[in-house]
Amino acid sequence: MFSLRTLLGLCSLASAHALSYNTSKIQWGPCNETELPSEYPIECSRLPVPLDYTRPNASETLVLELVKVPATVKPSKGSILLNFGGPGLPARDDLVGALADRLLALSGRSYDLVAFDPRGTGNTLPTACFEPGYESNEFANDLLLGNQSDVQLGRLWARGTTEAEACLARQNETGSLISTAFVARDLISTVDALGEDGMLRYWGFSYGTTLGATVSAMFPDRIHRMVLDGQQNPHEYYHAQADFQEWTDSDKVFSAIFSGCVAAPSNCALATGNNATAADLEHAVWDLVDTLKYRPLALGSYIVDYSVLKGLLQASLYDSAGWPQLATWLNLLITKQYAVLEDLLTAAFPTDESTVLASLRTVEALRGIHCGDNDVRTEGLEGMMSVVERLYRTSRVMGDAAIGNYFACAQWRIEPRERYTGTFDIKTKNPVLFIGNTFDGHTPLASARNLSATFEGSVVLEVNGYGHSSLAVPSACTIRTTSAYWLDGTLPNEGVVCPSDAPLYSDVTWADVIAKVYGNDTGPGHKRTVPASPVSRSLFGPVLRLRSGESG
Structure with a gap:
């Protein structure tokens, strides 16, 4: 466990190391169209960053594979880095797919959108505790909900035991290098390599809001613009036996x-x-x-x-x-x-085998990142029964959803090289915009309000709609409000609520709303679907x- 004094020392040391490590701008070029197909004129690059930020003099590096959707209004005002959640969700595929047109619209079409697959996901230190074939199938067949039967909780606890042991045996080194604190440092390393103004512009969704809160706490003076959208409770993420508030x-x-x-x-x-x-x-x-x-x-x-x-x-x-x-x-x-x-x-x-294996790798990534970040361990199933009962009381539909995840984390045996242990009472160099939907079944509006109260100068924008994050609610008001923030730092007044322009069970799409705001939409126009959230x-x-x- 790091003391606050030690953590602050590591922050300044790693930040200085990142500044000296990346001395030239990222060189963008064509993407591999087979690996990353897109309707957009995307660009790609590879960026070496320190493998282990706690060893600043070590020579080992990790290569981040970056993708960029260029701004459609030139010249670009800079780059916005994005994370779509999980933890464990690769970011590159989602950015260049159905999300690009709405994210360009929501940012005023004046910024380049940049993403990389975070540590533990995609091709970036992928987490693989089980071998393809029999082991993976057995793991998948145990991915059942906690209330599946009256004996399921015991089986999930036993599965958590075998999972923790398998990951320790096969992923101990990798698992110690994929923490949220390290991904926060990767964000800053990327900012330094972009060669812009040295300031972070970031948009995080779901777990990406915990990543955003963490990088804000570690590097408050590096924040230029930040939107935390669909706020997770970072206190529970790091320090509770389960994410109850979600x-x-x-x-x-x-x-x-x-x-x-x-x-x-x-x-x-x-x-x-x-x-x-x-x-x-x-x-x-x-x-x-x-x-x-x-x-x-x-x-x-x-x-x-x-x-x-x-x-x-x-x-x-x-x-x-x-x-x-x-x-x-x-x-x-x-x-x-x-x-x-x-x-x-x-x-x-x-x-097909590839589809199934990709789904399982996402599960393993979620476990590896979340369980390593979380600092709570529990002895025996009995110690988790009050957690299960509280989850069941909280929600009939979602109460048994993530029991397997919490049981694995309770028994996790891999310790990260760095885990963020500080507070979230933060004064960033520039204020942060929080966004929460009135009805979000995974990250309630209350989480955004609670965290905003500890971020000096921040404001919460409420979007009156159903779904997870603003991406699930087509809204011209949201486009205008977020674009104003990105373009000139204008925050909405406290209490502003953006209405949805897509009534439930209607045929209104994001493309319709974008056209309403911008006139002739220059994007390819996708249907109103959002890639499934990491969970x-x-x-x-x-x-x-x-x-x-x-x-x-």
Whole structure:
């Protein structure tokens, strides 16, 4: 454990090392189109940074693979570095995919957007505790929710034991080098290598907000602009047995799936041809969850059981744009149109080996980063039972989602070379903008307000919509507000609430809203979909794929 005095010394030492290490600008060039396909004129580069920031005189380096989406308004005002969460989610693919057009719009189209896969993810010190094949399949088959059965908690605890031991045996060195504190230093190293003004411009989503809070605490004088969007509670992330606050509003968002459906029956299969109330529909879905718990459904090579259906419901909280599709699937289950549902599931959840392995690597990355960052260890399953009970009380829909993650972290045995242990009472050189949705099932608005209160001069922008982070809520007001912040540092007044321009179960997309603000949209125009948040990818994605008859 680092003392505050030691930590401050390391901060200044590593910062000075980064400044001297990168003496020239990054050289951008063409990207490998096979590895990183994109509709945008993207550019790529490779940046060597210190492998271990606690050994400033060592020669070992780590290569960060950078991607840039250039500003469409020239000349560029500089670069915004991005992190899309997890922890464990690679950033490059998401940036050059469906997110680029809206991020350009939200930043005034005047900044280059830059991302790299953080340590532990993608090709950057990837975490792999289990060998492909039998070991990975066994691991995947244990990715079940805590309330799957009355014996599941014991099995998850045992799985956490084997996982902690396997990672210690195979990833002890790598696992000690992937902490959030080191990624914060990678951000500063990248800023220094960009050769701009030496100041960090950063936009973090979900776990990326914890990374942003950490780099702000470690380097407060290096912050020029920062948006923390979908705020995670960093105190719980580092110091609690579970992320309790994350699920505070989950059940409210879940109920809105059904109230929104009843209000727009023409675009919601669950409400078509009946007079069911929102409460009726929600009750019917919970009955379906309970039925599948004891009588799983075989659909071709797929087995749809409690964990599969509950996982789909949990993942749906990330973006209301997916609710019409979810309603279709639920209606097919309830009305027993199994052949149609099987075709839809086959298209949505491929079971090829590469897809499954990529999902599992994301799970392993999440465990490696989060468990190493977290400083709480617990002896025995009994010591975690009060945690489980509190999670179940907090949310019916999300309470059992991440039990396996918390059980693994409770037994983790890899200690990072550096773990951030300081406070978040911070005065950054320039004020930070926090963004929180009124209804976010994973990072409630309360988390943004609580952390903003400790960031001097910061302001919270509330977006009145459903989903995880502002990216899930198309809003012209959000575009104008965030663009003003990025372009000239203008913060919204306290209490400003941006309305959503996409009613639930409507066909309004981000492309529609961008065109409303900018006129003729120069971007390629993507549908209103958001890449699944790290939790949904890493915990829910593999469930259906690996519960099929495929071996991959």
